Amino acid sequence: MSNFMKVVLTQDSAPAHWGEATVSFEGDTARIHLGEDDLARQVQGAARKLTGQGVRRAELSGEGWTPALQWHFANGFQTAKLDAEIRWADEAEQLERQWQSANWLRELVNMTPEDLSPEALADRVAEKLTGLAPDKVKSKQWVGEALLTAGWVGIHGVGRGSERPPVLLELDYNPTGDAHAPVEVALVGKGITFDSGGYSLKPSASMVAMKCDMGGAATVAGALHLAISAGLDKRVKLFLCCAENLVSGHAYKLGDILTYKDGTSVEIVNTDAEGRLVLADGLLAANEAGAKRIIDAATLTGAAMVAVGDDYNALFGLHDGACGDALAAAEEVDEGLWRLPLAKFHQSKCPSAFADTANSKAQKGGGFGGASNAAGFLSRFAGEPEQGWLHFDLSACYSDSANGLWAEGATSVGMLTLARLLK
Structure with a gap:
């Protein structure tokens, strides 16, 4: 037409x-x-x-x-x-900015896993955001064995089974011109460009859409793209934790133990609970940056989808004020967001006899309360930033099949909420 x-x-x-x-x-x-x-x-x-x-x-x-x-x-x-x-x-100018950011987000998520390797994801995001504000953006990457040298054991462990190396991208948007300006917000995104489940292998029906497992990385990147386009005047750091979770003679195995930079040891009881392992590195990096608020986003658990369906994203946090900010932001932009339970005791819900914690429970779906238990695991690494830590489990960011509201593929739900939080 x-x-x-x-x-x-x-x-x-x-x-x-x-x-x-x-x-x-x-x-x-x-x-x-x-x-x-x-x-x-x-x-x-x-x-x-x-x-x-x-x-x-x-x-x-x-x-x-x-x-x-x-x-x-x-x-x-x-x-x-x-x-x-x-x-x-x-309101054409505002809506066109949202449209361009959302379409870039959707393009990233809908790409084939063959075309979007961990390095390709990191490179594309760095190139796109740098192009928006070349004099305000700096970035660096740790790739492959450099991750292990730097102590980013989660990303390296999950991604070592692939021939295409894992990557941690750090991107620094600093419009202040002051190299010592505080980092107001750190964004951390799960960038698993394909998730086979590793040795805890997914069935084909559950694996076919797993190109979307980098939806968290795309969502935080899209939100930052939108915020910069709208004139964001705060310093923000973006950390993307990128890897392919594949099976090979080099892949990490059940029973392995990873010891993180802060000394926390983690027993692997499910290689398909890999997102929390890579995010742990991103959260530690965000704390090293001294961020006042830390926000992570991930397609993390099927348990969150069981709880809230695909009309809402799930929200977790230990800081009531920060959670209130997130819920208010979601309401302002008319996106579905629902807070699920998280308390300090959730940190002990995945016990291990061999390490400080396991990365899940050795039960289907991580057992009862799987989404809260995953958030509890992340809270071990989130620190206590001044303005709180927020975890978004993105149940609504991808549609497995076309329906009465969405085409098949990425939806971009969550991007507007995060962009509003940055403002």
Whole structure:
């Protein structure tokens, strides 16, 4: 279709010949017929219906288009091929920034694992963010054996089974011009570019979408991209923990023990609980940077998806004020976020006779409370930053199959919340 279809909102029922339809057409105009409740889901669902009709260009027109409703329309209208074009009703500059950042995030997550190695992920993120503000961004990487030399044993351990080396990316966005300026926020992202489960091998049905296991890295990078584009004036450091979790003669094994830089020893009882192992290095690095607030994001546990489904991301933290900030930010940008239980005692939920802790329980799904237990493991490495540590378990960042709200692939849910927190 060469022309843009006008899309308008109306409270009127569809004309009789359209029956119970929520979308009707007249010439080059599509009307979304709204009911009384949950307008966001209605609009996003209507956008999916337009996509199903082959409409790929939309001009949002008329009254009622709040920025939030425009964004929900965009979420439903985009596809895994990133082929949608939208003309915004208003607030175009803000929405276009969000659109560009979200599409870059989706592009990263939807790439094949063959094309997106750990080094490729780190390089792409560094190149993109440096390009936004060349005089304000510096980055460095530890690759392969250099990780072990530097003491980043989690990333090295998880990634050593692959022929393509693991990487820790540190990116420093410092708009102040002061090399000694404090780091206001550190972002830590899980960047597992493919997750076979290692020797705790996943079945094919669970493995087929595991190119999305770097969704945490993409989400924090996308949020920083959006915040910089909007004029972020705070110093922020980004740490991406990148590896492929594969099976080989060099892969880490059940029963291995990793000893981290802070002296914490971890027994491996499940090689498919690898995300928390790489994030532990990122959290330690964030503390070394002296960050006032530390935020990590990861596609970490199936248990979080069982708890909150794929409409919400799960939030964990030991600092009530920080968690309140996150929930308020999510509400402001109309993204689903739900706080799940986390207390200090969760640190002892994965005991080991051979080490300070195990990386999970030797039970399917990590046993009861698996998401909280994983967060408890991370809390061992999170320190006590001045403004708290937040852990986002990204249940809603990827859609395994197309449905009434989303195309198959990355959704970008969580990016707006994190970008708002940076502001």
